[in-house]
Amino acid sequence: MENKVKIHFLGAAGTVTGSKFLLETPELNILIDCGLFQGIKSLRELNWKDFPFDPSAIDLILLTHGHLDHTGYLPRLVKQGYKNPIISTPPSLGIAGVILKDSAKIQEEDAERANKEEYSKHKLALPLYTSSDTEKTIGLFKSIKLNEWYQISENIKYRYQTNGHILGSAFIELDIYEKRFVFSGDIGRKQDVLLxxxxxxxxxxxLFLESTYGDRLHPEDDSDEILTEAIINTLNQKGNLIIPSFAVERLQGIMYKLYLLIKRNKIPEIPIYIDSPMGNEVLSLFEGFSKWHKLDPAEFRKMLSYFNIITSYGDTWKTIDENRPKVVIAGSGMVTGGRVLTYLRYLIDKPETTVLLVGYQAEGxxxxxxxxxxxEVKIFGKYCPVKAKILKIESLSAHADQQELLDWLSEIKNIPEKVFLxxxxxxxxxxLRVKIKDLYKSEVIIPALNEIISLKP
Known part of the structure; x- marks a missing residue:
């Protein structure tokens, strides 16, 4: 038997979304991540295509972390016949479960709204997958420990090591026929506020290396100063500060920063609302997995007492109608769905509104x-004029920049035979290809979407 490994680049190749990398080996077929395509329409439409490899022939799935662009296709794959374990760290599986349930609910609601208001091009709009599909998927979850090797066949074993991106996230090392395959996942920052x-x-x-910020360094903007000025201006203008936020890590990080500003009397008193059902569940995971982050449990509970946590959609409407200056942190971070759309639908056309973007915004x-x-932006089928002030904090990114990516490679003792970006x-x-080639003298490859590359360990 020839020890050939075929790598199928089924997502996050030439784009930042839809991470899926299939390793086809003589012993096992292993899928690394199973993400949803997001962003421009041509990418989103790929989610509706059948998986290009028989899902029932995949032996296991290894997830680097719980984000939607790394896990969001799982229920669709299960719907198509996948029945084997889905493996990751305990916090990552907790986050994946929360995100997948939320994703299914949003898709069901969007399909229902499209059918009711008749703005879908299809005769009957359908969700990509349902809550039932998601429950079947979660039933396949199996957790592992960090830093421990797991032998899964005669010549294949794997290990997880933390990579600082979000709660529970890790890079994966696979030893296959005595060659080491390293999947970076999304690499976090050295000075993260939480991790x-x-x-x-x-x-x-x-080496399979993420390249989200491979062409830039994160600017040294003062996030505390930007937050403080935005809140003072919101009070002076009697307006609303809306912060679209990723429910995982970013929401908790922004909350912690605001808590410290309040605690140090750096910002005036203002109501702060957290409107993210998914974010609320992730807050519970932060409390349950306290050893996986920096915050002391008592300090974490004290922090929560400073915020108004919205739990019902009815309270969303009350908050919109509330005629006083306030801060609202709501999902989603790239304004693609979630509660933030309801706020923006009614407040983005007001000049006293400020929208503060706090993370990477994908194309489309x-x-x-x-x-x-x-x-103008289109929300729920209607075009809304943008009169609000738009601000951005770039230094809060959960992704390593170019220098941090290069530094992450600095302890590799050998010269990798191939680096796939x-x-x-x-x-x-x-x-990033040019930088790595010059610094490390490795062969650097930028694979195309759906490209299959054979390696001979």
Whole structure:
């Protein structure tokens, strides 16, 4: 039997979304991540295509972390016949469960709204998958421990090591026929407010490296100062400060920053609402997995007491109608769905409103449109003029920048035979390719979507 490994680049190749990497080996077929495509329509439409490999022939799925672009296709794959374990760290599986339930609910609600208001091009709008599909998926979850090797066949074993991106996230090392395959997942920051610095790989024969910010360094903007000024201006203008936020990590990080500003008397008293059902569940996970982050449990509980946590959609409407200055942190971070759309639908046309973007905005999302100065955005089938002030904090990114990515490679003792750059837009991929080639003398490959590359360990 020839020990050939085929790598199928089924997502996050030439783009930042839809992470899926299938390793086809003589012993096992292993899928690394199973993400949903997001952003521009041509990418989103890929989610509706059948998986290009028989799902029932995949032996196991290893997830680097719980984000939608790494887990969101799982129920669809299960619907198509996948029945084997879905493996990750306990917090990652907790987050994946929350995100998948929320994703199914949003898709069901969007389909129902499209059918009711008749703005879908299809005769009958259908969800990509249902809550029932999600429950079947969660039933396949199996957790593992960090830093422990798991032998899964005669010549294949794997290990997880933390990479600092979000709660529970990790990079994956696979030893296959005595060659080490390293999948970086999404690499976090060295000075994250909530998480410890990423661990670094020490050996990699074949490296699969994320490149989200491969072409830039994060600016040294003062996030505390931007938050403080935005809140003072909101009070002076008697307006609303709306912060679209990713429910995982970003929401908790923003809350912690605001809590510290309040605690140090840096910002005046103002009502702060947290309107993210998914974010609320992730807050519970932070409390349940206290050893996986920096916050002391008592301090964490004290922090929560400073915020108004919205639990019902009825309270969303009450908050919108409330005629006093306030801060609202609501999902989603790229303004693609969730509660933030309801706020923006009624408040983005008001000049006293400020929208503060606090993370990466993918191509084709409303967040990217706002970042680029759009004069109007389409929400629930209607065009809304943008009169609000749009601000951005770039230093809060949960992704390593170019220098941090290069530093993450600094402890690899060998020269990798091949480095595959994934999870990046074209300019980021090419810029990082040049840097790695010059610094490490490895062969650097930028795979195309659906490309299959054979390796001979």
């Amino acid at each position: 410890e610095s990423p661990k670094k790989p020490e050996w990699a024969d074949y 999302t409303r967040g990217r449109q706002l970042e680029n100065g759009a004069s 994934i999870h990046g837009e074209p300019t980021a991929l090419d810029s």
